[in-house]
Structures are given as structure tokens and as C-alpha cells.
Amino acid sequence: MRNILLTISYDGTDFCGWQRQDFADKGKAVRTVQQTVEDALEKLHKQKISLQGSGRTDSGVHAFAQAANFYSPVDSIPVEKYPVALNCFLPNDVRIMEARVVDENFSARRNATSRVYRYFINTGKPFASQMRYVWPIHYRPDIEKLNKMAECLHGEIDCSTFAAAGDQSVSMFRYIDDAHFFYEGENLVFQIEANAFLWKMVRSITGSLIYFERMGKDAEFFKKILESKERKNAGPTAPAKGLFLHEIKFDGIRRHI
Numbered sequence: 001m002r003n004i005l006l007t008i009s010y011d012g013t014d015f016c017g018w019q020r021q022d023f024a025d026k027g028k029a030v031r032t033v034q035q036t037v038e039d040a041l042e043k044l045h046k047q048k049i050s051l052q053g054s055g056r057t058d059s060g061v062h063a064f065a066q067a068a069n070f071y072s073p074v075d076s077i078p079v080e081k082y083p084v085a086l087n088c089f090l091p092n093d094v095r096i097m098e099a100r101v102v103d104e105n106f107s108a109r110r111n112a113t114s115r116v117y118r119y120f121i122n123t124g125k126p127f128a129s130q131m132r133y134v135w136p137i138h139y140r141p142d143i144e145k146l147n148k149m150a151e152c153l154h155g156e157i158d159c160s161t162f163a164a165a166g167d168q169s170v171s172m173f174r175y176i177d178d179a180h181f182f183y184e185g186e187n188l189v190f191q192i193e194a195n196a197f198l199w200k201m202v203r204s205i206t207g208s209l210i211y212f213e214r215m216g217k218d219a220e221f222f223k224k225i226l227e228s229k230e231r232k233n234a235g236p237t238a239p240a241k242g243l244f245l246h247e248i249k250f251d252g253i254r255r256h257i
Contacts, residue, residue, distance in 0.1 A: 121187065
């Protein structure tokens with residue numbers, strides 16, 4: 001039995017997040033990315049297949065490269081044929097980009113060393129086709145000030161300030177490898193890489209940084225907000241539509257915090 005790792009791209013607009021949810025209110029099933037791909041795997045293999053993702057994305061969040069593995073009971077399908085075969089059974093808002101065989105003990109969740117997210121903020125006049133994928137703010141922030149604040153987000157940090165109400169994580173500590181802004185045309189992009197993230201953490205950080213820059217705050221102020229460990233001191237949470245899971249890394253240092 002082969003252990004196969006998939007790279008999955010999806011438009012999260014019409015999904016209730018990544019994780020399978022068997023029933024929502026009133027007993028109705030909800031649409032999730034995991035369930036949609038598992039349904040395609042079942043059609044291909046003629047039996048139920050369980051898919052393990054590298055992590056969860058919330059409702060409305062997109063992915064360039066989610067990683068997920070499953071055990072295939074079929075040896076007759078060449079691994080390089082899986083993307084084409086599965087995409088035949090998938091809707092247009094989910095695409096399998098790559099498939100490869102990995103070690104039998106490999107786990108997309110446990111073996112991931114870091115997750116990279118990118119948040120897209122449009123500072124000009126976005127086209128209609130962009131509106132599902134950017135947060136329009138209608139002004140051009142000072143990227144130097146933003147990056148000075150973002151420099152505070154490095155190393156092992158108690159991220160309680162940016163934890164959403166209801167987050168059930170055992171620890172609020174996360175190891176952040178990098179956080180910085182850069183421009184791509186009229187899009188201001190915030191990239192952040194960490195071993196893992198709290199629920200809505202990236203959106204909370206993004207919204208806070210943009211809010212504080214607009215209010216004229218500086219890095220020293222942001223550092224105090226971070227050290228306060230109080231969610232009430234954070235800024236507004238950025239909308240889900242601008243957030244993309246950009247990359248899952250498996251070759252870095254594995255930090256368990």
C-alpha cells in the first residue's frame with residue numbers, strides 16, 4: 001500500500017474550511033475541501049479513503065499548496081497520473097497540482113516543519129475578478145513602518161494577543177521564522193512563516209498591522225501590544241478572502257511548542 005502526498009490548490013470562497021464536518025445545523029452536511037477530495041478519492045478507488053492534511057484553513061481561506069497524504073490500496077495507477085485522474089472528479093475550485101509517493105510513516109501534519117501564508121491587500125482599484133482574493137483598503141500604507149512592526153514577530157512568541165475567542169490550543173506559543181511585507185504592483189503582500197498558527201491568527205496579525213500603521217503607531221507600540229497577551233488590544237481581524245496557504249515545508253527544523 002503506497003502512501004501518497006498530494007499538493008492541493010483551492011479557492012476557499014464557497015467552502016466551510018478544510019476540515020471535514022459530517023453534519024452542520026439541522027443535520028445538513030457542509031462543503032469542505034477535505035470531504036470534497038475524499039469523495040474524489042473514493043470514486044477513483046471504489047472505496048472510502050481518509051485524507052490527512054498538513055493543517056486546517058478556515059472558511060473563505062484559499063490555498064496555493066495545501067499538503068495532504070493518504071494510503072492508496074491500488075498499485076496500478078502511476079503516481080504521476082493521480083492529478084489528472086482526481087481532477088476529473090473534482091469541481092473547478094479544487095485542483096490537485098502534484099502527487100508523489102512518500103515513506104509509509106510520513107504524515108503531512110506531523111512531518112511539516114513550517115507553514116507559509118500570504119495575505120493579499122489591494123491598495124488601488126481591484127478588478128472585479130480580484131475581489132474574491134484581496135482585501136481592498138484604498139490607500140497605500142508605509143511599507144517601511146509595517147516591516148518595522150513585523151520585525152517584532154520572530155522567534156518563540158506567546159501569541160495570545162492574536163488568538164481568536166474559542167481557540168482551543170493547549171499552548172499559545174508559536175515559533176515564527178519570518179514575517180514581512182512586499183509589494184506586487186498594487187497588491188501589498190504580507191508573508192508569514194511559522195511552525196503552526198492559532199485559529200485566525202494570521203488574519204488578526206494582518207488586520208492589526210494595517211490598523212496600527214494607519215493610526216500612526218510604531219514598532220515599539222506594536223511590541224507592547226504583543227507583550228500584553230490581551231486579545232482586546234489587537235486591531236480588527238482582516239477578512240478571510242485575502243488569505244492564502246502558500247507553502248508547506250518539510251525540510252526545516254521541527255519545533256514542537
